[in-house]
Amino acid sequence: MYVLGLSGYYHDSAACLIKDGAILAAAQEERFTRIKNDAAFPQKSIEYCLAYAGIRLSDVDHIVFYEKPFLKFERLLETFLSSAPYGIRPFLKAMPIWLKEKLYFKKMLVNALRRIDQEWRPGEGQLLFCKHHQSHAASAFYASPFSSAVILTVDGVGEWETTSVSIGAGHHIQPDCYIAFPHSLGLLYSAFTYHLGFKVNCDEYKVMGLAPYGKPVYLDIIFDELVDMKSDGSFQLNMKYFNYTTGLTMTSKHFDVLINAARRHPDEPISQKHMDIAASIQTAAEQIMLKITTALYAKHRIENLCLAGGVALNCVVNSKILKLSGFKNIWVQPAAGDAGGALGAALAVYHQYLDNKRLNTSQDRMQNSLLGPECTTNQVLQALNASGLAYEKYEKRQLYSTIASEIAGGKVVGYFNGRMEFGPRALGARSILADARNPEMQSLLNQKIKFRESFRPFAPAVLEEFADDYFDLGVKSPYMLMVGDVRSDKRIADQQQGETNVPSIKRARSVIPAVTHVDYSARLQTVNATDHPDFYQLIRTFFELTGCPMLINTSFNRMDEPIVCTPQDALDCFLGTGIDILVISEFLVRKSAI
């Protein structure tokens, strides 16, 4: 039985195909269209999923969309009525789209699907709609290695829910409680993202990266004025300070007065005040999530927690929950954002709607999140030959030792191998790799390769068996969704300890300076030989050569571009940046040979 899950029309469209409960393929539309967070109908993703399984759309038993458009429209109308006559501007902006397109969503979806397969007709109960947070919850629980768990989903907003709690047991998910719009931790974080001059629904991770440079001096203001936190973990926002229900901005003028600063223009330099604001909202998010999860653990006394929703991509929050909430085990869906909704919706149909049991509840079903497209040797050769670049072909072991010695010699490698990642993180299939020991590498990668803000840190991919030697984490982190502090014996005594301004990130503060943030934290990926054999062997070869069991692993893309998908995308990125060496499957191209 095939179930196809879809997400889209808001941001980050995606498709996922499952067969008899096993996840076959999943991909985000942005990777094919090259439009970051593409919200369009996920046609290319669907085509990829069908081609991977070798089936047509008419062979699919159920197609499910990851949210319920009517419920969303109901929220829109009720929000307008409750705030009228204020809010007329966003109402007038939203209505034409709804009246012309989204209200006829089912018809629109059917027409779009029929463009893929003209013979396909939706039969009774074949086209389904799953609630937004139900999709997130299913993506977190059914893909997890737990047979029972508390499931917490937190994002900006779905239909009504912004935070939801469910209890997963076997193949059942039972809703427990939720917090409704407009009270939203995701939107609170986005409001600060907006105030700091970053893009809402896109750049929240930059705020997280900026936070360690500041001090949470606005924390009291946040909890005194903006958020009314209750002891059971529920909260309300003071809507006087926010404008997203009644205007076209995230924050109101009262917010600027409260913070005593106008919104930062995107081109304006980042000041210490901006860093303090980032530190304040990050600390507030950590405290809110801790309060929620501590209350949940006390209430349910279940040892396992599953997380999904955009807020679950905040790895600093996840690590705090793991250390302090009481939950013994945490599993975070690697595609925790809306793209993962496609996967969750498909799993929800298979297990909840069709009442099918889970085959194995002790194993992570995400297959290291390597669910996306790969390319054949012929396709690689075609792209390489068309580029006119000289390339070398290697046998696997030889390839790894060549890459390892080049990285050890200070080179930056664009690495393209196997199926691409599903979700926002590059996990060793479409990655840029470099030497974590090199103190210059953080600046070099930010400025000459990624062309992004100089404050942004990089993450290490570390051999699982060595992770505890370098980081204080204690658990596996295969999806780069946890942070660990660099262990004290790996730190370098620092004359200016405690200084956390942007230039200070260039100062070596550990034996792995390129992946050590100013607060000594690192967002790490642990790699083992069973789950990710090729990538493991590559890092292992580097370890045997240098004694260092890790590499810098950052996504293979430039700033504001999706991660590369095809060999041609990889070649374009390689030629347009300062990457020294490109590896696609068993082929290697050197910039020096051009």
Added chain:
Amino acid sequence: MGDLLDFLKFLKYRKRYWLWPLALLLIIFGTLLVAAQSSALAPFIYSLF
């Protein structure tokens, strides 16, 4: 039209009766808006306003 009726049925199922007048109004204007942009009815609709 089927989708619009579905939406009204949905509001009834959800017991959101207070949204019916607003929904009906929007649906009428929406239908006019779509018709005005895409059909020979346009001149007659314009004359209404």
